[in-house]
Amino acid sequence: LRLKGEPFAVLDIEEIYEINPEEVATRTFGTPENNPEVVKVPFDKKHPGWVIYRSMNPIILAGKYTIINEPKLRPPFDRFWYPPRKAREEFDKRGWRTVINHQTRNVPHVGHEMLMKTAAFTGDVEPCHGILVNAIIGVKRRGDYPDEAIVEGHEMVHLAGYIKPERHMVSICLWDMRYGNPLESILHGIIRQNMGCTHHMFGRDHAAVGEYYDMYATQILWTKGIPSFGFPKPVNEVPYGLQIKPQNMKEFWYCPRCGEIAYSDCCNHAKEKQKFSGSFVRGMVAEGVFPPKVIFRPEVYKVIVKWWKKFGYPFCNEEYVKKKEEELEVDLPHMEI
Amino acid sequence: LRLKGEPFAVLDIEEIYEINPEEVATRTFGTPENNPEVVKVPFDKKHPGWVIYRSMNPIILAGKYTIINEPKLRPPFDRFWYPPRKAREEFDKRGWRTVINHQTRNVPHVGHEMLMKTAAFTGDVEPCHGILVNAIIGVKRRGDYPDEAIVEGHEMVHLAGYIKPERHMVSICLWDMRYGNPLESILHGIIRQNMGCTHHMFGRDHAAVGEYYDMYATQILWTKGIPSFGFPKPVNEVPYGLQIKPQNMKEFWYCPRCGEIAYSDCCNHAKEKQKFSGSFVRGMVAEGVFPPKVIFRPEVYKVIVKWWKKFGYPFCNEEYVKKKEEELEVDLPHMEI
Numbered sequence: 001l002r003l004k005g006e007p008f009a010v011l012d013i014e015e016i017y018e019i020n021p022e023e024v025a026t027r028t029f030g031t032p033e034n035n036p037e038v039v040k041v042p043f044d045k046k047h048p049g050w051v052i053y054r055s056m057n058p059i060i061l062a063g064k065y066t067i068i069n070e071p072k073l074r075p076p077f078d079r080f081w082y083p084p085r086k087a088r089e090e091f092d093k094r095g096w097r098t099v100i101n102h103q104t105r106n107v108p109h110v111g112h113e114m115l116m117k118t119a120a121f122t123g124d125v126e127p128c129h130g131i132l133v134n135a136i137i138g139v140k141r142r143g144d145y146p147d148e149a150i151v152e153g154h155e156m157v158h159l160a161g162y163i164k165p166e167r168h169m170v171s172i173c174l175w176d177m178r179y180g181n182p183l184e185s186i187l188h189g190i191i192r193q194n195m196g197c198t199h200h201m202f203g204r205d206h207a208a209v210g211e212y213y214d215m216y217a218t219q220i221l222w223t224k225g226i227p228s229f230g231f232p233k234p235v236n237e238v239p240y241g242l243q244i245k246p247q248n249m250k251e252f253w254y255c256p257r258c259g260e261i262a263y264s265d266c267c268n269h270a271k272e273k274q275k276f277s278g279s280f281v282r283g284m285v286a287e288g289v290f291p292p293k294v295i296f297r298p299e300v301y302k303v304i305v306k307w308w309k310k311f312g313y314p315f316c317n318e319e320y321v322k323k324k325e326e327e328l329e330v331d332l333p334h335m336e337i
Numbered sequence: 338l339r340l341k342g343e344p345f346a347v348l349d350i351e352e353i354y355e356i357n358p359e360e361v362a363t364r365t366f367g368t369p370e371n372n373p374e375v376v377k378v379p380f381d382k383k384h385p386g387w388v389i390y391r392s393m394n395p396i397i398l399a400g401k402y403t404i405i406n407e408p409k410l411r412p413p414f415d416r417f418w419y420p421p422r423k424a425r426e427e428f429d430k431r432g433w434r435t436v437i438n439h440q441t442r443n444v445p446h447v448g449h450e451m452l453m454k455t456a457a458f459t460g461d462v463e464p465c466h467g468i469l470v471n472a473i474i475g476v477k478r479r480g481d482y483p484d485e486a487i488v489e490g491h492e493m494v495h496l497a498g499y500i501k502p503e504r505h506m507v508s509i510c511l512w513d514m515r516y517g518n519p520l521e522s523i524l525h526g527i528i529r530q531n532m533g534c535t536h537h538m539f540g541r542d543h544a545a546v547g548e549y550y551d552m553y554a555t556q557i558l559w560t561k562g563i564p565s566f567g568f569p570k571p572v573n574e575v576p577y578g579l580q581i582k583p584q585n586m587k588e589f590w591y592c593p594r595c596g597e598i599a600y601s602d603c604c605n606h607a608k609e610k611q612k613f614s615g616s617f618v619r620g621m622v623a624e625g626v627f628p629p630k631v632i633f634r635p636e637v638y639k640v641i642v643k644w645w646k647k648f649g650y651p652f653c654n655e656e657y658v659k660k661k662e663e664e665l666e667v668d669l670p671h672m673e674i
Binding site: 117118119120121122123124125126127158161162163164165167219222223234245246247248249257258259260261263265266267268269293294 | 454455456457458459460461462463464495498499500501502504556559560571582583584585586594595596597598600602603604605606630631
């Protein structure tokens, strides 16, 4: 296998078989007819994951691979790179017996920070020892925050002390989102379990784009199961199920009565709530308005501004998106074979 | 058995035996020599529980009792009275599968509210469905808040919507604290397990008075066990152990940098913290200062003021303490036997 013209791994082929990409897409993403529990509308060409699946090469090569020439991530991503063994070693070094994963594709506003802080009160006999941010780095859509601002923004949460550095760690996951909501969440669970996490936060619209799925499809899979997707029971109760435990979370909003970021299952002042949706916050950032402290920590906002200056725009523009599609942020040593 | 001159229960005596009260006190409360893991200084006459135990009647009557004439609690306590079966029925009615208990002897300031809100993020696959406040009602010490303000103050937390009424419930436990820290926490666990709770918050200095015990003695018992007290393993891992799970919590403080009530294991601005200790808050209340919103919710503070007007002082004065020692807040119908 080659990457950027250089060999990087050897695949020891055990099996070659053919698939029907359309059928795989239908079974992976679901349809309202086959999966009425969670699929609301039929998938179409606006759904990036469904499109990728349907255009897959039907010939599949399967087998074990061995890395022979490890690609090196470029800064700032290199310092957030924790393959499973390295992640587990780091957890051990920090004395973390319980670790909860927070998957993100966002620069953290205060709502995300509260999500991490409060979800971590799950655990066993005491709150989770560690909080792992695992940022999905890969193909971007226009309007997303650039990956650089995402990882450094999360890092700033502990550098500025909003969460103790000894309890919070930022890492990346190289993955192009398929937006496969419930079934994709299983892959996310496997990745984080391999990294050594004991718990995984799942929010509203996990791995979602548009309104194809029920807002809580992933949570339904992890708490009740979805029989039509082959899960009569929750993901960690089926045979060979995962060990990682879900922590299913609802919404946060700013409540002026409580005077704080409140949780939707706690605060009874929903009428007065001030939701800071991603798009609202993005609008504020795009206008150049310095957001109030209750929305963005000033230190985190400065990270956005830093990369804004570098890329000429606070969010991914066409040029950024194109570059990310064309080139991985890695370099490989030259290797003769 | 009689209460206030009226018969109220029949004890079917199965066993009569004699104990040595001093030995029972030593084994229950511990000594620095016997229990070096958690007992810091010898018990003395300033410790109310130790004194009660040493002055117990050495003749013990054991057996099952049957209530024949149920005492009726006086308002406002009657509406908070949930014996185990009634509590479980109420949980079922509310659809609570997981319930976390908060034991209290305080009017809730915002720190207590945060403790309840955040500790409840434990659970199984999602945060605990219910939060049960179980207020200890019994013999008071001077300077304690009156029981009336405690129960109505906690009720106000949900009436004013800081926690949803459908997730929060206030109840009482008629019990004179023994301040037996680790071993008393087992009794507390049994009581709440009987009421149907699945989780129990244990904070710093649980069931503590003075500085006889390690601040985290109860948490040590529930997470590691205390061999010298007969628990080589945690309370719910020994044979016939409890099912109720501990949620061991540390401290909350107000952090001006975070702009919120922060948790000691999260906030890294400990140098700037503003602790609102019970005695600090009490001092403010005693001075008649209307406390800032970040310390007391105004609605909760009004409950303190209401009972202050009634009793002539915000805290238990000598008269109140004496009355509580002399008379239970119950009435019994007259019964001829």
